[in-house]
Amino acid sequence: MQRSSTPSERPELPAHHQVGERMLLSFEGVTKFYGPVIGVNNISCRIGPGITGLLGANGAGKSTIIKLASGQLRPTQGKVRIGGRNAWSTSAKSHLGYSPDVSSFYEEMTGYEFVYAMARLNGFSRAEARQRTDYVLEEVGMADRRGRRLAGCSHGMRQRIKLAQALVHDPWLLLLDEPMSGIDPGGRREINELLFRLADQGKTILVSSHILVEIEQLARSILMIARGRIIASGTLAEVRGLMKYRPLVVEIVADPVRKLAALVAEYPDVQGVEVRESSLIVRTRNPAEFFAYVGQLVCSRGIDVQRMQTLDSGADAVFDYLQQGRP
Amino acid sequence: MSLLRAWSTLTVLSLRRLLFSASSMMVLLPLAGCLLYVLRRHYGDDYSQREFRQFSEFIILVFASFVVPICALAFGTASVGGDREDRTLVFLLVRPIPRALILLAKFTATLPLVMGLVLGSYWLYCRLAGEVGAIALPLYFPALLWMTLAYVCLFHLFAVTFRHSTVLALVYALFIEVLIGAVPGIVKRAAVNYYGRSIMYAAGEPAGLEPPDPRLFEPLPVDTATWALIGIAIGSLVLAILVFSRREYRDLT
Incomplete structure (x- = not known):
């Protein structure tokens, strides 16, 4: 049929x-x-x-x-x-x-x-x-x-x-x-x-x-x-990976925030730290190693990290960055 | 088979769009104007050489030289130019239809429409013109047919070549054809209506039509003029197909 x-x-x-x-x-x-x-x-x-x-x-x-x-x-x-x-x-x-x-x-x-x-x-x-x-x-x-x-x-x-x-x-x-x-x-x-x-x-x-x-x-x-x-x-992640030497902006919500700020500021690949009410804005030029370092701090110094997110890894930021690098 | 289906669909689609386009309104005005003129002249039922001459001159100098190119350009340029101006041509160009066939479908839709309007109107005017119309009908019919064909092909070439083809075709029809067609010497051979008028004056002369001063007009033999019109038609169409097949239309999107 x-x-x-x-x-x-x-x-x-x-x-x-x-x-x-x-x-x-x-x-x-x-x-x-x-x-x-x-x-x-x-x-x-x-x-x-x-x-x-x-x-x-x-x-x-x-x-x-x-x-x-x-x-x-x-x-x-x-x-x-x-x-x-x-x-x-x-x-x-x-x-x-x-x-x-x-x-x-x-x-x-x-x-x-x-x-x-x-x-x-x-x-x-x-x-x-x-x-x-x-x-x-x-x-x-x-x-x-x-x-x-x-x-x-x-x-x-x-x-x-x-x-x-x-x-x-x-x-x-x-x-x-x-x-x-x-x-x-x-x-x-x-x-x-x-x-x-x-x-x-x-x-x-x-x-x-x-x-x-x-x-x-x-x-x-x-x-x-x-x-x-x-x-x-x-992929967006691969493209982001191309930007090894571009500082990445990371927001960390943690307690105590000032103690964490002091610790991350000592890290050589951190270019700047901005302390806000309950969070830090960190600029790092080596994101992978920085994330590992924060992980160590959580374990060794008992810092309570509630949230950690990158602020500029979206397509807009990637695109702006790559365009800046072009002649 | 699928190509034939695509081609026939495009032909019908183009014909339908042309019928219900602004071009139809554009050509109805001069055609209606001619109709009013013929009705107001009150041609008698008996043959009169004076009336035949008047009617012939109206057909040759007004209808063939002005209204026919207007009809041909209104639809000839709109067939491709309309899609271009409306930015819908892109939907045709990305279909699996060879560009030559797209243009031929457009041409196939346009030609019977313009032929029907021109020759149908001519038939109507002749019917309304009594005895002189009956005599004139077969005399000028072939010339009008070949002129219409040549104009439709020529204006398709305009449509595929120029972005603002309707404006340029209007300038060509109203000024170049009229001016060049009237000047003495070989230059007038660039005007389509020169060949048409050569055929029409030769056809009307035995029935009492007085041709213009041959030293100024220098008419061509009927066969030569007919072949010239056919040549213009074929040449323009082939050239239009070549241009359309190779051209990038960057302004479409």
């Missing part, structure tokens, strides 16, 4: 959509000039399955990288490949889902009509396109608002529709430019969960965002861009 498919079930896709080869987005010595202005400068990286965050200030080259990867731009030098195919080529686009940062649509259409049209443009038959559209609209949480005209949709709804059109052909590579912009916290959680599910399915997801905390929560690894170059890549 043939099983009927409901919108909540993931529709089967034609064989050509099942990609067995390397699911890699790769940049090989990519440089892009806009006339005399350089957009990205000799970038090389390989982005594999999972969620990768793309961080960078305005004008750093983030958009150029996304546009090169989505085949809207061609590199002046080097190669951009999607699963081994030239990103500019038509064949590469079968494997690509792209959600642009601009919120422009065919405004006269409903969300359903738009996503359905995009499914048809991917070559699906009417029945397949309907099935895929139903499925992705439910995935992005727009199933109940599918009949609303795009012109009357809120920014958050439009973001979800953009995400739906990027997912409708079930690509293994997703390029999402500021996908959380305008989405409320509850919606962000839903979208995050969706992206985690997609990553678990083995999809390669590149997310660009200026809200660094979002990337921190979402991305398995990070690419930091400044002035057209990759200044750091890896």
Whole structure:
């Protein structure tokens, strides 16, 4: 007996959509000039399955990288490949889902009509396109608002529709430019969960965002861009580890706080100590050894450390620091 | 098969968007103006050489030289330029459809729309113009068809080449075509309507139409002018496909 498919079930896709080869987005010595202005400068990286965050200030080259990867731009030098195919080529686009940062649509259409049209443009038959559209609209949480005209949709709804059109052909590579912009916290959680599910399915997801905390929560690894170059890549912890000689600011809530202040001030790698009401703010240039030292103090001097946390190891601090170090 | 489906979807989508666009309103005004002119002239049921000449000059100098390029540019530039200005072209460019096919789908949607409007309006004006209209209908029909084709292709080239293609196409249609088409010498061959007028004057002459001073107008033979229009159409379309296939549209997002 043939099983009927409901919108909540993931529709089967034609064989050509099942990609067995390397699911890699790769940049090989990519440089892009806009006339005399350089957009990205000799970038090389390989982005594999999972969620990768793309961080960078305005004008750093983030958009150029996304546009090169989505085949809207061609590199002046080097190669951009999607699963081994030239990103500019038509064949590469079968494997690509792209959600642009601009919120422009065919405004006269409903969300359903738009996503359905995009499914048809991917070559699906009417029945397949309907099935895929139903499925992705439910995935992005727009199933109940599918009949609303795009012109009357809120920014958050439009973001979800953009995400739906990027997912409708079930690509293994997703390029999402500021996908959380305008989405409320509850919606962000839903979208995050969706992206985690997609990553678990083995999809390669590149997310660009200026809200660094979002990337921190979402991305398995990070690419930091400044002035057209990759200044750091890896997990946030790995990137943080690159900054061995940068002082780390640590807050310690302890009792007695003044005794602890006196002890840590003697430690050679501590650059400064600030005593507050019940806590210390310590700047250390060797965090790993400093944490071990505090541990020893707890045991040997009977100091009650209630809480110890780093204040600047987030993505913002890492990014600011790495940018400062660039010429 | 999937490519064919994508292409046909894009054609229908483009046609629907063009039909309900501002371009439709833009072309209805001059077409309605022409209709009012024909209705007010009260052409008689009997043939009169004077009326035939007046009607022919209206068709050649107003309809073919002004209204046809306006119709062609309104839809020709909007087919790609509209998506570009609305920043929706990016949704097409990231689909697995060759760029040449995207442009051809846009062209396939635009051409029947413009042809239908131009030739349908022409048929209506001829019907309303009584006997002179009945005589004029088959005479100028081929020239209008080839001119429309050439303009639609040319304005697609404008659309893919220039960012503000509608403005440039308007400048071209209203000034370059009119000015260059009227100057003596070889320069006028750069104007599409010169070839159209060559065909139309040659077609209308046996029925009593007086052509302009041949020393100034220097008309081309009908076959040469027809092939020139076909050549402009094919050349423009091929060039548009090449430009669109290779061009980076950085301003899309």
